[in-house]
Amino acid sequence: SYVLTQPPSVSVAPGQTARITCGGQNFGTKSVHWYQHKAGQAPVLVVFDDSDRPSGIPERFSGSHSGDTATLTIINIEAGDEADYYCQVWEGRTDYQVFGGGTKLTVL
């Protein structure tokens, strides 16, 4: 089965920049979406199609995708950014949506 790999945790001080990576096999051809999830709340789409941002999502959130790695970058980190972040792609061969294992972002 297709696997997306994320670091389990990232820790960043307020005001600094967080970078969360996501990698997979033959990743370059897939569009990557990123979700923010706080426990007990609905997930929130923060980046779609590698680098597009939904309306209402602050410009502090951005995405990039190069080769086998996609990156979610959050600048000027705030306490409210503390959450789990998941990358997700569609795997055409199986028609499955695949989620990464999630990265816990801790604001120090």
Added chain:
Amino acid sequence: QVYIVQSGAEVKKPGASVKVSCKASNYPFTAYGFTWVRQAPGQRLEWMGWINAYNGKTAYAQKFQDRVTMTTDPATRTAYMELRSLRSDDTAIYYCGRGYRAVAVDFWGQGTRVTVSS
């Protein structure tokens, strides 16, 4: 504004079934699909499957293939996820969202807590 409102919390006994609903509003219902995920206590988000609201086509995660059925009712603008033969490890918060296949899930329901306990 798009709204997706899920049904309320459920408590079920092992072996029972649960049917969670998601009522959508303020967009063309059959132009999108729905994705279902769940989060067990202390665990990561787990993808369960998706359904095309126009033609009812589905794709289920292999783990749930034998126990899950996803449906939609365009007349009431509601999506459903039924999980059968419940076990204690099905205790989780279940989420539905608008979007499926390669389309990002851009709006989510508030989640439905399902507790499986004898």
